[in-house]
Amino acid sequence: MKTKNGTIAGLKEGDILSYRGVPYAKPPVGSLRFMPAQKAESWEGVLDASSFGAACPQTKKYRSSSEDCLTLNIWTPGTDQKERPVFFYIHGGSFCAGTGSDPEYNGTNLAKNGDVVVVTINYRLGALGFLDFSFLGEEFSPNCGLSDIVMALSWVHENIAAFGGDPHNITVLGQSAGAIAASVLPVMPAARKYVSKVIMMSGGPSLLYTKAQYQEVARKFLKFMGIKSARELKAMDVRTLVAKQRKFASHCGLGDGTFMIEVDGGLVPEYPIPAAAQGAARDIPILIGTTKEEMSFLCIKVLSKVLDISKILRRNIDQEKEEVKARLKAAYRRYGKRAESMMLTDRVFRMASVWYAEVYNQYANTWMYRFDYETPAMKAVALRACHSCDIPFVFGNYHAGHYKWMFLLPSIKTTRRVSREIQQDFVSFAKGEKLGWQECCGIDTPAKCYDKYFSVIPMVDPEIEKEYDKSEFKRQSLRGLNAVHIG
Known part of the structure; x- marks a missing residue:
């Protein structure tokens, strides 16, 4: 299967083809650790897409986890020219846990029963994906995890036709934290061009933070972790960085509301409800x-x-x-x-x-x-x-x-x-x-x-x-x- 980045080989499981662990962005490592997602580079030869990519770093245990985690998975009834509706699924987990490869999100049955293409994604979580350290300097950006979601959407829009999907009919389907993200995407100038429809499963469209609020949470995190400089934060081993996220969530009193999308005035210019009231999601059912x-x-x-x-x-x-x-x-x-x-x-x-x-x-x-x-x-x-x-x-x-x-x-x-x-x-x-x-x-x-x-x-x-x-x-x-x- 040819994509804009190169050729991939997947699996055939009964009537459904699956392609797993497909990179949609550059690995967010080194200087990209706290920066917005960057387009994936092309590769030579054939990429083996028969197994899932690594989970994004988190306290939940997975067989494999890595900062090189920005991959997606595709299930399709066929790669013919039929333009099938596309479900683009964003998993929940309080923006600090989960992965698109969790077995409950396997797209085989939905793709087969609905004759649709199903896509699930990984996106950066916790402190790596959602805390705002931008007060430390230009090498830090808010909403990194959300930028991953937008980049994955862009990749699907550019490539999904090769998998039998319609790039002009992408339904964003999100649950819990994923539904909060789904509520934001149709009112975001950077994302709405890729979004045809939205399904929110148990999301709170008011559960976002202001920049001032969220930078205060980030400062508390640095203090809790004993991190005294931007250099120390960027160099910290990823396992150390995520190991105490749950303890910090309890310590700061925010629990499962600790990691969240921020209304940053850039990628996310406004809260979803007032933005929708002004027509920002016009014509997106x-x-x-x-x-x-x-x-x-x-x-x-x-x-x-x-x-x-x-x-x-x-x-x-x-x-x-x-x-x-x-x-x-x-x-x-x-x-x-x-x-x-x-x-x-x-x-x-x-x-x-x-x-x-x-x-x-x-x-x-x-x-x-x-x-x-x-x-x-x-x-x-x-x-x-x-x-x-x-x-x-x-x-x-x-x-x-x-x-x-x-x-x-x-x-x-x-x-x-x-x-x-x-x-x-x-x-x-x-x-x-x-x-x-x-x-x-x-x-x-x-x-x-x-x-x-x-x-x-x-x-x-x-x-x-x-x-x-x-x-x-x-x-x-x-x-x-x-x-x-x-x-």
């Missing part, structure tokens, strides 16, 4: 979804520290006036013991997504969905439809990676039916078809609900949504201020 109870792990003691975010959100809630706090608390009483979980689900994921949809639909087709389905195993542990539980249904990988436990009890018939439904809707959206439920219009935000049975419901309970109208959270989100308070 979007599908925005969340699970029913993203934060349900808070109800289970042993899992309550999986995402270290509840402390931040409680601090965020404390910013509200007493009258607003009292009304919100009363509104969530209907959920009983799960009241805090549901409130935090709305404050982290759902409310900002609704406000994004409300401004976005003025300029582009906008749909919403909710994933409420719980497998028997999920019900057995009372976890509910939690954060990330829709991933195996979208990719059709029921026994891969972190999600095997969800399918330990018999449920295969219903599982396949729900998976088929959400896959079909995602593929229809990618093909540019009208989805089978009402679009968002003004402040009306209906959502398709994926459950044992499918229905259309309000994205947020209208009584609860009303209580946010006069909240500080809504005011900050619409103005483009950081919704997570840094103390």
Whole structure:
């Protein structure tokens, strides 16, 4: 297979061809360590694309990790001239963990079932990808990890036709941190030219930092690590640099909100919600979804520290006036013991997504969905439809990676039916078809609900949504201020 950089050889697995570990940018090493992604150089001969590239450095253990990690993976039904829709997937992991080669993101089933091309990527993580050390000098740049994503998009736009994909029909699909990135791309001048459509799975479009806020976090990181100069930071062994990232996240009180995209005035000129309100994402359709109870792990003691975010959100809630706090608390009483979980689900994921949809639909087709389905195993542990539980249904990988436990009890018939439904809707959206439920219009935000049975419901309970109208959270989100308070 010929690309603009050279020839590659992949694998044939049944009806699907796969190409793994394909470099889309120069290795970000040496003088490029804290700089924006640079175009990949060409190579001689045939590049072996039969195995995945190294994971980007992180505290999570992988068989192979390296700073030379900017690679992507492609699954395609064929390399003929058919112009198939392209899914460009951005993995989650709080911008500090994960890789495009994680087994739960294997694109084989989605590519086969939808007759689409699936691309997954690696991008720089943690301090290497998202802290802003630019106050140390010109050899440091903010949003390096985001620049990687844009460079990967550019590579796909230039090369995907050779893999049977349509370069003018790229749907950016992101989950969690990947969905935050997906919310930013259509309003970014450097990226929107590559983006045809966007699907956000459980992302918070208000969860970005200002430059001043994020440089303060970077300064705290340097102090925590005992790094006293730019030279020392650039020369530090990568294993030492990333080894204490989790400890730093706990130390600074930001938990899984420590590493994030910055509104830097350059690559990212504005927060997504106010940018969309000004028409920055004009004519780029979007599908925005969340699970029913993203934060349900808070109800289970042993899992309550999986995402270290509840402390931040409680601090965020404390910013509200007493009258607003009292009304919100009363509104969530209907959920009983799960009241805090549901409130935090709305404050982290759902409310900002609704406000994004409300401004976005003025300029582009906008749909919403909710994933409420719980497998028997999920019900057995009372976890509910939690954060990330829709991933195996979208990719059709029921026994891969972190999600095997969800399918330990018999449920295969219903599982396949729900998976088929959400896959079909995602593929229809990618093909540019009208989805089978009402679009968002003004402040009306209906959502398709994926459950044992499918229905259309309000994205947020209208009584609860009303209580946010006069909240500080809504005011900050619409103005483009950081919704997570840094103390």
